Structure formats: structure tokens, C-alpha cells
Amino acid sequence: MAITISVLKEATGENRVALSPDVVRKLVKNDYQVLIEQGAGERSFYRDAVYTDAGAKVVDRSEAITQATVIATIAQPDDAAIDQMKAGQTLIGLLAPLTDTEFVKKLAAKKINALAFELLPRTVSRAQTMDVLSSQASVAGYKVGLMAADHFSRYFPMMITAAGTAKPAKVLVLGTGVAGLQAIGTAKRLGAMVSGYDIRPASRGEVESLGATFLTTSVSATGEGGYARQLTEEETAQQQAELEGFIAQNNVIITTAQVPGRRPPLLVTQKSVDEAKTGTLFMDLAASDLGGNVAGSKPGETVTTPNGAEIVGAGDMASQLPASASDMYAKNVQAVLNDLNKDGKLVFDIDDEVVGELLATYDGEIISNRLRSVMELP
Amino acid sequence: MAITISVLKEATGENRVALSPDVVRKLVKNDYQVLIEQGAGERSFYRDAVYTDAGAKVVDRSEAITQATVIATIAQPDDAAIDQMKAGQTLIGLLAPLTDTEFVKKLAAKKINALAFELLPRTVSRAQTMDVLSSQASVAGYKVGLMAADHFSRYFPMMITAAGTAKPAKVLVLGTGVAGLQAIGTAKRLGAMVSGYDIRPASRGEVESLGATFLTTSVSATGEGGYARQLTEEETAQQQAELEGFIAQNNVIITTAQVPGRRPPLLVTQKSVDEAKTGTLFMDLAASDLGGNVAGSKPGETVTTPNGAEIVGAGDMASQLPASASDMYAKNVQAVLNDLNKDGKLVFDIDDEVVGELLATYDGEIISNRLRSVMELP
Known part of the structure; x- marks a missing residue:
């Protein structure tokens, strides 16, 4: 079964979108399925039709959430979206884990796997293509x-x-x-x-x-x-x-x-x-x-x-500068997906120096050492 | 008696001011008296105190109008200002004579001398330092x-x-x-x-x-x-x-x-x-x-x-870009004043190829050939 990446529409005030049509095209070519919530790219000047042309399916928010293997966002999704997610689904974005530890606890409790760009070990050279803080x-x-x-x-x-x-x-x-x-x-x-x-x-x-x-x-x-x-x-x-x-x-x-x-x-x-x-x-x-x-x-x-x-x-x-910012962000997301994808399956190696730090939560546990230290966990 | 140049505050929406503090300083050094209407430079980030430092006197609108030899503005002053002006006073600015001939007739009727930058013969090399259309x-x-x-x-x-x-x-x-x-x-x-x-x-x-x-x-x-x-x-x-x-x-x-x-x-x-x-x-x-x-x-x-x-x-x-635009505009105004000033008196040579065209009105007559042609005067 194909890995399904869903992109949600951000809250008002955030103009960026987590995947650009260019990156969608590449993901589809690499056998991912991509779902785009209606209007998700509008404020970055990427209309639904452009995503459809790139091989994505434009769907409503509920379908984007429930059908996803991975949900890609810029910022934290709203509570309703999190409530709709199921154990084993993955969320990737700027999730603010260091300043909003309640959110992290909620994700862990729901057994949602969360990749938070703020936790990326930026000095590791393999991580540079994933470095959202730097690109943004x-x-x-x-x-x-x-x-x-x-x-x-x-x-x-x-x-x-x-x-x-x-x-x-x-x-x-x-x-x-x-x-x-x-x-x-x-x-x-x-x-x-x-x-x-x-x-x-x-x-x-x-x-x-x-x-x-x-x-x-x-x-x-x-x-x-x-x-x-x-x-x-x-x-x-x-x-x-x-x-x-x-x-x-x-x-x-x-x-x-x-x-x-x-x-x-x-x-x-x-x-x-x-x-x-x-x-x-x-x-x-x-x-x-x-x-x-x-x-x-x-x-x-x-x-x-x-x-x-x-x-x-x-x-x-x-x-x-939403279009250019989204382009760069999307490339960072793609780099993470490429890194996790082993023969068509996403594999989370919690012992890996990059993945193990990028992971805020995995299977109910808080993984990132930096986050554990901020949360005063052993 | 010194030549007095007055600067009026423009209408809302126009951020520029007809004289900059730098040009005021030079005019004062050349024996002009400069009156600035309160707050005239505010939207160009030139406050009253900076004009005072440069040697100008900050006055109310009425005093600026009635005491002036020359009133320098960006756009046409309002009717009330024109009504307060007297025969023999001079007005210089972007007076829109080619598109608002009624205004020209009013100035002529009041025997106000009007120098309109739109009428400058731009191809004459002596006129280039006065070329407001170009600088703006x-x-x-x-x-x-x-x-x-x-x-x-x-x-x-x-x-x-x-x-x-x-x-x-x-x-x-x-x-x-x-x-x-x-x-x-x-x-x-x-x-x-x-x-x-x-x-x-x-x-x-x-x-x-x-x-x-x-x-x-x-x-x-x-x-x-x-x-x-x-x-x-x-x-x-x-x-x-x-x-x-x-x-x-x-x-x-x-x-x-x-x-x-x-x-x-x-x-x-x-x-x-x-x-x-x-x-x-x-x-x-x-x-x-x-x-x-x-x-x-x-x-x-x-x-x-x-x-x-x-x-x-x-x-x-x-x-x-009000401060830079005003600086350039002020230099153009200064160039016109320098050109008109003969031994401490403003002389309007209506036969001069520059002055004779720049003058929309002088002593009750429509002077500029270009304007006369637009107004279908012989």
C-alpha cells in the first residue's frame, strides 16, 4: 500500500503550505500518494488545480486527516484535527514542542508519531537538507x-x-x-x-x-x-x-x-x-x-x-514570501520523507542521530533527548 | 527686502514637502527668508524643529500664505489658500495646468504668477536641474x-x-x-x-x-x-x-x-x-x-x-518615498529660484526659453506657449 502524505490548510494568518506542487510531483513519481486539503495552497498562490496537475488528489479536511500515513503542516494543527487522528499516524511540522509541552503530551497519549523540525540536530551534515529553521x-x-x-x-x-x-x-x-x-x-x-x-x-x-x-x-x-x-x-x-x-x-x-x-x-x-x-x-x-x-x-x-x-x-x-518559503519548506519535508523511506515503508530508527532527535514522540513515548531534557524526563 | 519663500502643508495623502531642511539651509545662506507651515514636513519625517535649526521660521498657514513672495507646494493648494493670496505673489509646484485649465484661469484672474513644473521644457539642458517630472x-x-x-x-x-x-x-x-x-x-x-x-x-x-x-x-x-x-x-x-x-x-x-x-x-x-x-x-x-x-x-x-x-x-x-522625493523636489525648486534671482530680486523673463514656458501665468496673462495651445489661445 502506498504511503499517503496529506497536507492540511493552515490557520488564518499563516500563508505557507507544507508541500509545493513541484515536490508533490516528485513524491508521486516516487510512489507516494498525496492528498491536499481544498484551498491549502491558496495563500501561497498554489491553487488546487496545480496540485491536481502534479498528481495529488484534492480532498476535504476530514479525508485528508483520516486517510493519511503522514500529515504535513507548517504549524500545529487545531485540536479538532488532532482529535480526528489515530494511533500510528505521523505528523510533521513546526510543532513547537520546546515551548508547548502539553501538545507533545497529547500526541504521545494518542500514540501519534510527531516529527518536529525545531528538534532537528542542525549541526549534523545529513540533516541540512531537512533544516526548516534554516530555510525559513x-x-x-x-x-x-x-x-x-x-x-x-x-x-x-x-x-x-x-x-x-x-x-x-x-x-x-x-x-x-x-x-x-x-x-x-x-x-x-x-x-x-x-x-x-x-x-x-x-x-x-x-x-x-x-x-x-x-x-x-x-x-x-x-x-x-x-x-x-x-x-x-x-x-x-x-x-x-x-x-x-x-x-x-x-x-x-x-x-x-x-x-x-x-x-x-x-x-x-x-x-x-x-x-x-x-x-x-x-x-x-x-x-x-x-x-x-x-x-x-x-x-x-x-x-x-x-x-x-x-x-x-x-x-x-x-x-x-509564501510561495518561495513553501517551496523551501516542502523540500525539507521531502528530505525527511526520503530519509525515513526504506523500500517503500517509513521506518523510524529512534537510535539514529537525526531521526531520533527529530522525533518528538513515537508510539506513545517522548523520544528526542533535547525534548526529554526540557521536559525534565530521565 | 528679502525674498520670502513659504512652504505649505500638503493635503492628506501627499507625503512630500516642497522644501527639505538642507535646501532651506542653502536658501537662508543666500539671503532668502523661509517660512514653513507647522507640520508641513511631518509626513516626510522632517519635523518643525529641523526646519528651525536650518534657519526657517515655522508659522501658521495664514502667515505662510500672506507673508510669502513665493509659495512652494507639491500639488495645487486648496481654494482657501488661493483666495488668501494676493496679486503679484508667486506660486510654484505641480499645478496641473494642462489638465485643469480652470485653475489656471483663476490664477490669472487673481494676477498670481504661477510656475508649473509640468510646463518645463525638459529638453533644454539648462532646465534639467529644475526637472521635477524627471526627479520624481x-x-x-x-x-x-x-x-x-x-x-x-x-x-x-x-x-x-x-x-x-x-x-x-x-x-x-x-x-x-x-x-x-x-x-x-x-x-x-x-x-x-x-x-x-x-x-x-x-x-x-x-x-x-x-x-x-x-x-x-x-x-x-x-x-x-x-x-x-x-x-x-x-x-x-x-x-x-x-x-x-x-x-x-x-x-x-x-x-x-x-x-x-x-x-x-x-x-x-x-x-x-x-x-x-x-x-x-x-x-x-x-x-x-x-x-x-x-x-x-x-x-x-x-x-x-x-x-x-x-x-x-x-x-x-x-x-x-517621501524624504528622498522631497529632497529632490526641493533641489528642483531651488534651481528655479536661483535661475529667477537676479541680484536679490526675482525677475520673470517671459521671453526666456525656460522661464517663459515654465510660467503658466504672469501678471494676469497665460504665458506658456504649450499651455496657450492646449487652451486654444492664439
Whole structure:
């Protein structure tokens, strides 16, 4: 019997879809059956007919859920969908296991096998084609650079015209992980004068290779999995004070410092925000309900300071470039399926260094060591 | 007595301001007095205090109007402002004399001297520093390219990632005047595959020098003042049919073909719009109440076709990059003032090839030959 992959329509506000027509075509060629919930791709500009052309069957939500071997989603499906699932079915997506352990317990209780992209061991090279956090951060970084340029009241490039010359915008990117580097790349493409700051000295080379200036503070810290470690209070204060100087010299400040499951570090203090000149633009990619990198940022909102600076809470950028983001996401899902598929059957090797970590739950058990440690399980 | 230049606050919806703080500083240094209506620069991120620092006096609207030698605006001031003006005062701005001749008659009746940027003889080299249509088209072209990228659901650049490669967007720019060339430049900067079409064969070199592909149809036409001449019905049909083929091959179509005072030519037919694939983006810079370049475009609105293509009526792009647009506009105003200023007095030489055309009205007379011809005056 063929392995059936079902794609559900995401909740309102999420524009991405877990499989693209291109990936559907490849899966069908490899003997998977693909079911697409009606309208699932609509907000990514993939209509039902395109999926049908690619070999998928377009069905209602109930059929997509009940007939699936694997259900692929972007975010957690709603309770009704989970209730309809049966033991032995598999769910793959950004399931937020580290911050929503109740959801994990529910899946385990129902004996649903859950593959959560947040748990992927990102430093294992075999896992890189499955790395949703990286692919979506890359999209988000491009998009936030573009949005910054579109939101800003001035040219990014230097412009030489008959009426005179316009100076290039000065753009500072705080946090130069995948998203930060893409934001730097986009701002550079547009001709801005760009500098990048990161607490990890190792990122100097990456920033400079994009033609941007690398900035450091006297605080430096490299942590696990490529993320920066958490700073002490004293280090944080020192970092913030030094950053204030950099921030004041720039017109556009893009912040991208995120650590999974923790409050994002505050990089732009209230003092920097208060002192920012009229027209200064802060784009906070880390804006979330937990807080962001910029004092006073609010996810999904633009806040204008009394001084006339703007803080854009740019929290869901990947969803704002939905077709490309979905394409990349779908390729990551396909890579996981390829990895699990042994002679036409999905095999979950819980001892494998990638699969054993990606698995939040399997057959009623919590599998991922990282998740077990967060849940304080032995 | 010093020449007093007053700047009025524009109506809601217009973000630009006629003088920037930088230009104010230069005018004050050259013995002009500058009055700024309270809040005039607010939407361009120029606050009153910045003008005060530059040497201007911030005043109420009534004082700005009554004390002015010259009133500089972006668009036509409201009736109340005109009513408050006195004979002998000068008004400079985008006064729409060619399409609103009633307004011209009113100014003439009041003996207000009116300098209308639409009337500038753009091919005279001395006039280039005063060319507001060009400076604002340049801003608009940059901005529409940026907005297209921000609006599009996919990457503009080719992206090579661990998960796979994303193809670059295919962008077609119809009309390669000042705005079209800037739109091409912006899309190229962002890494898209860009082609440019113009009915004037002379623009091939300009398009190709930006690294874009030049497209031609079998219809070609060069008209006066650098604009294309109006086509016959037969030529139009032939052009449209040939363009349909180009349009269908692209993901993003930016249209920029405008002719002052005439309905913009329809370049994208209803057939092209109907057949456009889901996710295709049309950005119509020529969208206006007179119609646009794209069938069904509406100024200031985004229309989604039944097929899932989008038509953005991008009619006021310069106003959407307000600080840079105002900077350029202000430099154009300054160039006119420099030209008129003879030993500390504004002298209107109606026989001068530039001033005599820029002047819509002077001392109760309609001056510009172009305007007289449109108004059917001898």
C-alpha cells in the first residue's frame, strides 16, 4: 500500500503550505500518494488545480486527516484535527514542542508519531537538507531586508541625478545568523552601506564576505548549535551600552537575534529607541509575544516613537514570501520523507542521530533527548 | 527686502514637502527668508524643529500664505489658500495646468504668477536641474521596483540553499523612460531576470546598459519631448497583441508608460490579465482616474483577478518615498529660484526659453506657449 502524505490548510494568518506542487510531483513519481486539503495552497498562490496537475488528489479536511500515513503542516494543527487522528499516524511540522509541552503530551497519549523540525540536530551534515529553521530564516532575512527598504522614507542606494546626489542609507544588522546574513545581502544588493554585528566572533568572515562591515563589542560569546550562549546581566548591560553607539549612527536597524524557546535578547534599549532620530527605522525580526530585540516592539505592529522613529515588529516574515518559503519548506519535508523511506515503508530508527532527535514522540513515548531534557524526563 | 519663500502643508495623502531642511539651509545662506507651515514636513519625517535649526521660521498657514513672495507646494493648494493670496505673489509646484485649465484661469484672474513644473521644457539642458517630472519619476521608478519585490510571493534573486535552488523572478518593465529605467535598475539590483520594452527604439542602449534585455515590437514611434507619439488604432492593436506574448512569459510586469495630459496607453490587455498565471503581479505606475497601462487597474488599489493574479494601481509612488522625493523636489525648486534671482530680486523673463514656458501665468496673462495651445489661445 502506498504511503499517503496529506497536507492540511493552515490557520488564518499563516500563508505557507507544507508541500509545493513541484515536490508533490516528485513524491508521486516516487510512489507516494498525496492528498491536499481544498484551498491549502491558496495563500501561497498554489491553487488546487496545480496540485491536481502534479498528481495529488484534492480532498476535504476530514479525508485528508483520516486517510493519511503522514500529515504535513507548517504549524500545529487545531485540536479538532488532532482529535480526528489515530494511533500510528505521523505528523510533521513546526510543532513547537520546546515551548508547548502539553501538545507533545497529547500526541504521545494518542500514540501519534510527531516529527518536529525545531528538534532537528542542525549541526549534523545529513540533516541540512531537512533544516526548516534554516530555510525559513533565510527567507525571513531576505524579506525583512526588502521590507526595510520598502518601509524606509529614503533611498537605500546612492543616487546621482541631475538635481543632485542622494546619500546611501546606513543599515545595521544585529545578529548575523542565517536571517541576518540574508538581510545584509539584500540591503547590500540594494546599495545601502551595511554593517553587521554579532556576539560570535566567528561570524566576522561571513559578514565581510558579503561586503559589509563587521562590528564587535567587547562582549563575545559562542554557545551550542551555532547559537550564542546566554549572557550574564553584566555582560548584557555592557553589550547594550556599546551597541547604543552603533545604533545612533545608522538609519535602519534590523535585528535578528533569536534563541529557540528563550526570550530574544534585548539589543536595542529604550534609550536607543528614545534617542533615535526622526525617520529611523527599526525592523525587529525577533518580535514575539515573549518580547523582541528592540525595546517596545510588538509582533505584527508598527510603533511610532514620540521622536518619529518607527519600530516594525516583523515577526512572521517567511509567511510574507509564501510561495518561495513553501517551496523551501516542502523540500525539507521531502528530505525527511526520503530519509525515513526504506523500500517503500517509513521506518523510524529512534537510535539514529537525526531521526531520533527529530522525533518528538513515537508510539506513545517522548523520544528526542533535547525534548526529554526540557521536559525534565530521565 | 528679502525674498520670502513659504512652504505649505500638503493635503492628506501627499507625503512630500516642497522644501527639505538642507535646501532651506542653502536658501537662508543666500539671503532668502523661509517660512514653513507647522507640520508641513511631518509626513516626510522632517519635523518643525529641523526646519528651525536650518534657519526657517515655522508659522501658521495664514502667515505662510500672506507673508510669502513665493509659495512652494507639491500639488495645487486648496481654494482657501488661493483666495488668501494676493496679486503679484508667486506660486510654484505641480499645478496641473494642462489638465485643469480652470485653475489656471483663476490664477490669472487673481494676477498670481504661477510656475508649473509640468510646463518645463525638459529638453533644454539648462532646465534639467529644475526637472521635477524627471526627479520624481526617478524616485517613483525605484519605489515601484522595490514595492514589486516586496509584494511578490517569491524571491527576486536566484537563491542557492541547502534545500535547493530558487529560480530568479522574471520581471518585464513596459515603458523605459526615467521611471522605467529606475524600475529596471532596482529589479536588477535585487537579482531578477529583467527585460524592458519601449516603443522608442532609441531606448535600447539605456536598457541594455543596465544589464537587462531590450524587447521591441514591430510598432515603433518616437514623439516630441522624448515621449512616444500617440499610435493609430491599428498600431495599438498590433502592439498589444505582440506584447501579450512577452507578458505571458514573465512573473512581474511593471508598467510605466505615461504621456502628460493624455490617457495612458493600454499596454496590458484584458486578455493578458485574464490569462496571467496565479501569482503574477502587475504594478501599474500609470494607474490614474483616466485609466492606466493595465486593463482593470485602479489607482491606490490592489485588484485580484479570478485567476489569482494581482494588479496593483501604483499611482503615487514618489509620495511613498517621501524624504528622498522631497529632497529632490526641493533641489528642483531651488534651481528655479536661483535661475529667477537676479541680484536679490526675482525677475520673470517671459521671453526666456525656460522661464517663459515654465510660467503658466504672469501678471494676469497665460504665458506658456504649450499651455496657450492646449487652451486654444492664439
